[in-house]
Amino acid sequence: MSTVPELVQLLTPEGQRVEDPTHAIDLSADELRGLYRDLVLVRRWDVEATALQRQGELGLWPPLLGQEAAQVGAGHALQPGDMAFPTYREHGVAWVRGVDPLHVMSLYRGVDNGGWDPAETGLNLYTIVIPAQTLHATGYAMGVQRDGAETAVLAFLGDGATSQGELSEAMIWAASFSAPVVFFCQNNQYAISAPIERQSRVPLAHRAAGFGFPGVRVDGNDVLAVLAVTRAALTAAREGQGPTFIEAFTYRMGAHTTSDDPTRYRLAHEVEEWRRRDPIARLRTHLEQEGIADADFLAAVEAEGEELAARIRRGTIAMQPRPAVTMFDAVYAEQPPPLAAQRDEFLAYQASFEEAGR
Amino acid sequence: MSTLNMLQAINATLRAELARDERVMVLGQDVGRLGGVFRATDGLLDEFGADRVVDMPLAEAAIVGASIGLAASGLVPVAELQFLGFSHQAFHQIGAQLARMRYRSQGRFPMPVVLRAPFGGGVRTPELHSEALEAQFVQSPGLAVVTPATPADAKGLLQTAVRSSDPVLFCEPLRGYRLVTGEVPDEDCPIPFGRSRVAREGDDVTIVAWSAAVQVAEKAADVLAEEGISVMVLDLRTLVPLDETGLIEAVAATGRCVVVHEAPLSAGFGAEVVATVNDGAFWSLEAPVARVAAPDTPYPPGRIEDLFVPTVARVVAAVRATVKAG
Numbered sequence: 001m002s003t004v005p006e007l008v009q010l011l012t013p014e015g016q017r018v019e020d021p022t023h024a025i026d027l028s029a030d031e032l033r034g035l036y037r038d039l040v041l042v043r044r045w046d047v048e049a050t051a052l053q054r055q056g057e058l059g060l061w062p063p064l065l066g067q068e069a070a071q072v073g074a075g076h077a078l079q080p081g082d083m084a085f086p087t088y089r090e091h092g093v094a095w096v097r098g099v100d101p102l103h104v105m106s107l108y109r110g111v112d113n114g115g116w117d118p119a120e121t122g123l124n125l126y127t128i129v130i131p132a133q134t135l136h137a138t139g140y141a142m143g144v145q146r147d148g149a150e151t152a153v154l155a156f157l158g159d160g161a162t163s164q165g166e167l168s169e170a171m172i173w174a175a176s177f178s179a180p181v182v183f184f185c186q187n188n189q190y191a192i193s194a195p196i197e198r199q200s201r202v203p204l205a206h207r208a209a210g211f212g213f214p215g216v217r218v219d220g221n222d223v224l225a226v227l228a229v230t231r232a233a234l235t236a237a238r239e240g241q242g243p244t245f246i247e248a249f250t251y252r253m254g255a256h257t258t259s260d261d262p263t264r265y266r267l268a269h270e271v272e273e274w275r276r277r278d279p280i281a282r283l284r285t286h287l288e289q290e291g292i293a294d295a296d297f298l299a300a301v302e303a304e305g306e307e308l309a310a311r312i313r314r315g316t317i318a319m320q321p322r323p324a325v326t327m328f329d330a331v332y333a334e335q336p337p338p339l340a341a342q343r344d345e346f347l348a349y350q351a352s353f354e355e356a357g358r
Numbered sequence: 359m360s361t362l363n364m365l366q367a368i369n370a371t372l373r374a375e376l377a378r379d380e381r382v383m384v385l386g387q388d389v390g391r392l393g394g395v396f397r398a399t400d401g402l403l404d405e406f407g408a409d410r411v412v413d414m415p416l417a418e419a420a421i422v423g424a425s426i427g428l429a430a431s432g433l434v435p436v437a438e439l440q441f442l443g444f445s446h447q448a449f450h451q452i453g454a455q456l457a458r459m460r461y462r463s464q465g466r467f468p469m470p471v472v473l474r475a476p477f478g479g480g481v482r483t484p485e486l487h488s489e490a491l492e493a494q495f496v497q498s499p500g501l502a503v504v505t506p507a508t509p510a511d512a513k514g515l516l517q518t519a520v521r522s523s524d525p526v527l528f529c530e531p532l533r534g535y536r537l538v539t540g541e542v543p544d545e546d547c548p549i550p551f552g553r554s555r556v557a558r559e560g561d562d563v564t565i566v567a568w569s570a571a572v573q574v575a576e577k578a579a580d581v582l583a584e585e586g587i588s589v590m591v592l593d594l595r596t597l598v599p600l601d602e603t604g605l606i607e608a609v610a611a612t613g614r615c616v617v618v619h620e621a622p623l624s625a626g627f628g629a630e631v632v633a634t635v636n637d638g639a640f641w642s643l644e645a646p647v648a649r650v651a652a653p654d655t656p657y658p659p660g661r662i663e664d665l666f667v668p669t670v671a672r673v674v675a676a677v678r679a680t681v682k683a684g
Binding site for chain 2: 059060088107108109110111112113128129130160161163164165166191192193194198199259260261264265321322324326327328331338339342343346349350352353
């Protein structure tokens with residue numbers, strides 16, 4: 001059995017700043033306030049989305065509750081030209097990349113498969129089946145490597161993904177070609193009901209050693225540490241030093257998705273223990289103690305959260321399905337004649353109801 | 359008899375099979391402590407223990423590949439794939455390994471493996487949860503493909519699947535899990551594979567369907583009965599082996615046939631049905647055999663899926679056209 005890896009932490013759960021010269025980070029007061037704002041806003045979005053699902057306005061919602069710092073920190077480590085490949089839960093990354101939350105809501109409302117432009121936002125569409133995107137990220141990194149571009153690639157995955165063969169393949173290829181890709185694993189301790197103990201006998205960060213590149217475990221509820229570690233790994237990738245595996249040690253405070261009932265497989269005291277390590281509370285404490293955030297600022301962020309939630313609610317409920325005939329769009333560059341005939345038949349069939357006065 | 363829904367029938371059957379034969383084991387993601395994401399395996403871990411009801415790490419290929427080894431060692435694995443739409447990661451283990459093992463070993467390594475997987479649309483899930491992929495597995499010789507439509511058939515066909523020495527892909531209709539209820543015999547009632555079921559008698563036209571499409575066909579038959587069109591509904595129950603005799607007789611009896619399935623039209627199992635009817639009932643036909651299927655596009659977003667999978671109205675329209683023709 002291996003030893004427990006060092007946990008990179010720059011902000012304790014109590015909000016105390018930890019000095020760590022190897023993972024130095026120097027952020028302005030504005031940047032710190034910006035991180036806090038993002039954390040609060042993505043949580044507010046997530047709460048609203050969970051409520052909207054309960055009210056029947058979304059088909060499903062995978063909540064990010066508890067993982068805000070991992071996602072916001074990783075998102076801010078990306079440079080504008082970088083490319084990220086998310087799973088289906090990276091709402092915090094989407095927010096930082098400037099994706100309109102309504103473009104994520106439309107996916108879970110069943111209107112489309114994600115409405116944003118991956119090229120424009122530097123964020124690929126969500127990937128449902130685990131962990132296909134880690135191979136896509138590796139290939140993208142091999143591509144930009146051949147362009148000689150100063151681009152790094154961030155592949156998101158969860159602890160569950162580490163049990164899938166495709167991740168091993170992605171990590172082997174990334175290592176073989178020293179591809180500029182960083183594997184960012186949010187270890188939220190559960191793959192639906194399977195605890196991390198069922199998934200790995202060693203800390204996930206140690207897995208990287210077997211593939212021949214560095215593995216780092218970072219406090220995933222510490223936005224400063226996540227930002228510092230991810231930024232350094234992306235810089236190393238950009239400079240040709242190859243991949244890094246980051247294990248952001250965190251906890252899924254909510255359900256796997258709104259269809260899940262976590263009380264069947266985990267204990268309340270465990271959830272309580274993690275509640276004390278809340279990613280937002282510790283940053284707020286730090287900002288207050290340092291005089292970086294006052295009551296007015298905190299109240300303004302709260303108010304902005306309420307406005308955002310209201311906008312998301314209104315926008316989601318107003319979202320109408322696309323005309324059904326759009327299911328025939330973009331299947332091929334040019335529609336083959338048999339498919340075109342099916343489309344015509346579909347339109348004629350729909351028209352027959354309109355003629356019948358429906 | 360007991361009145362059960364699909365999930366209750368499957369759960370009770372798994373429990374009884376685990377109790378009947380100590381070689382039987384259940385494995386898959388979340389099948390133990392959680393009782394399965396749909397609760398099909400609820401309570402089995404407590405009753406039979408962690409050696410026989412095994413929570414697997416997240417890896418579809420591993421679930422099937424390990425089942426091959428478990429079967430070779432003398433056990434009878436009943437594995438759950440969380441969604442048939444996620445089965446592609448295991449496709450090599452299913453098609454190239456599991457299905458061929460008896461053949462390659464000249465009968466020395468039978469593969470008594472059951473793969474249970476919910477499939478089909480209509481429940482507003484995000485992409486890749488809803489795909490009807492059954493025809494892709496039909497082209498894996500050595501594998502039985504079973505598609506029950508009712509709780510009684512779920513029990514009887516699952517009993518046969520667990521007791522079979524050949525591998526079985528057992529496709530469960532996702533949207534019927536809780537919606538479809540029915541009388542289920544309390545006693546042992548294994549249903550042999552390759553025997554279709556006349557779900558409804560009729561004289562004018564035969565609708566051929568399986569899984570969730572059977573209920574769509576029955577509702578269409580209700581509508582058509584009011585117009586004076588008498589519809590027979592034939593539930594194939596198993597695609598491999600196909601009940602060719604039952605199919606040909608059912609179509610020859612009415613002279614007209616409409617096939618309904620959720621998968622895309624081209625090379626869907628409906629094409630095989632049409633070819634079989636052509637071979638065996640051509641001279642009895644009074645009209646071309648029609649197919650009602652999904653279009654040849656990827657499964658669309660949930661809000662428009664009801665216009666993708668066959669609806670009652672589309673089936674009714676197809677039957678009317680078939681009755682008018684010829």
